[in-house]
Amino acid sequence: MSDEKTAQKDAYGLILDAIDAGLYKPGERMVESELAERFGVSRTPIREALQRLETQSLLTRDGRSLVVASLDHNQLAELYAVRAELEGLAARLAAQHAAPEEVRVLREMVEDDRGLVNDPGALARANRRFHKQIHLASHNRYLVQQLDLVHRTMALLATTSLAVEGRSQTAIDEHDAIVRAIEARDGDGADEALRIHISRAFETRLRLDSTGAESRA
Numbered sequence: 001m002s003d004e005k006t007a008q009k010d011a012y013g014l015i016l017d018a019i020d021a022g023l024y025k026p027g028e029r030m031v032e033s034e035l036a037e038r039f040g041v042s043r044t045p046i047r048e049a050l051q052r053l054e055t056q057s058l059l060t061r062d063g064r065s066l067v068v069a070s071l072d073h074n075q076l077a078e079l080y081a082v083r084a085e086l087e088g089l090a091a092r093l094a095a096q097h098a099a100p101e102e103v104r105v106l107r108e109m110v111e112d113d114r115g116l117v118n119d120p121g122a123l124a125r126a127n128r129r130f131h132k133q134i135h136l137a138s139h140n141r142y143l144v145q146q147l148d149l150v151h152r153t154m155a156l157l158a159t160t161s162l163a164v165e166g167r168s169q170t171a172i173d174e175h176d177a178i179v180r181a182i183e184a185r186d187g188d189g190a191d192e193a194l195r196i197h198i199s200r201a202f203e204t205r206l207r208l209d210s211t212g213a214e215s216r217a
Contacts, residue, residue, distance in 0.1 A: 011049040014039045019058065019068055020155035026070030030059060058152065071156055076209075080202040083150050084195050087131065090147060091190035093138035095182045102137040106179045109133065113172050120162045123171075127162065130175060134194075137182075161204040174200065 015035060018024055030050055036043045050066055053059045060069040071079065094102070109130045116123040128151065135147045162168050174197040181189035 011035075011039065011041045011045040012052055014041070015046075015049050015053060016058070016152065016155065024068050026068050026156055028068050029062070030066045030068065056149070056152065058156065069156055071153075073209075076205065077202075079150065079153055080198060080205070083154075084198040084202075086143065086147050086150060087134070087198055088191040088195045090135050090138040090140075090143055091178055091182065091194040092187040093140055093143070094134050095185050095187040095190040097139040098137035098182060102133070103179070103183055106130070106133055106137070106182060110172065110175050110179050113175065117168045117172065120168060123162050123168055127171065127175075134178070134182075157205070161201055161208055164204050164208055167204050170200070171197070 015024075015030070018038075024030065032043050032046050032050070035041075035046045035050075039046070050059060054061075054066060058069055059066045061067075098106075109126065113123060113126045113130070116126055131147075131151070135144045138144065162171060174193065178190060178193040178197060181193050
């Protein structure tokens with residue numbers, strides 16, 4: 001890969017990771033010169049990365065400026081509906097196709113995450129790794145590609161639902177139920193367990209957003 005292509009790829013990943021980490025929040029302007037200085041990359045790959053992110057609807061236009069996109073209620077509902085379908089399918093396929101080693105890694109992830117109950121930020125990062133492992137264990141490259149797009153869009157959610165009191169422990173319990181079904185090679189059970197997990201995450205997200213709206217009123 002040429003240095004130019006590498007810079008483009010790095011700039012895209014750096015900006016995406018920054019949005020995901022909450023360094024740039026919905027509605028915040030993305031300024032080429034500031035991004036180039038922050039990441040130590042020239043403005044050309046930054047510009048191309050911003051264009052790519054706009055094409056993916058992660059950035060939107062506000063006059064002449066590009067800003068981090070935000071999701072309204074309907075978009076949020078649509079995102080979680082698609083996520084439930086795709087993630088449920090991934091869990092079903094993982095139950096059928098995951099190698100024993102992949103299943104053991106999922107089990108280890110659940111056990112390790114129990115130590116992160118009181119650290120929502122760390123648990124959110126662990127949660128992304130857990131779901132990514134299920135995607136990969138499905139052994140379906142096209143499904144993984146679609147789920148990557150969904151999870152990129154999840155970066156637009158400025159706060160993690162795992163910060164809601166009590167959600168961390170119940171989320172880990174839900175992960176445990178998903179892995180138990182995969183361990184049992186129960187495709188229907190894995191699908192159902194993951195759909196329940198996404199549904200409860202959506203409910204928590206709605207409560208979190210309504211509380212935020214009240215505090216801003």
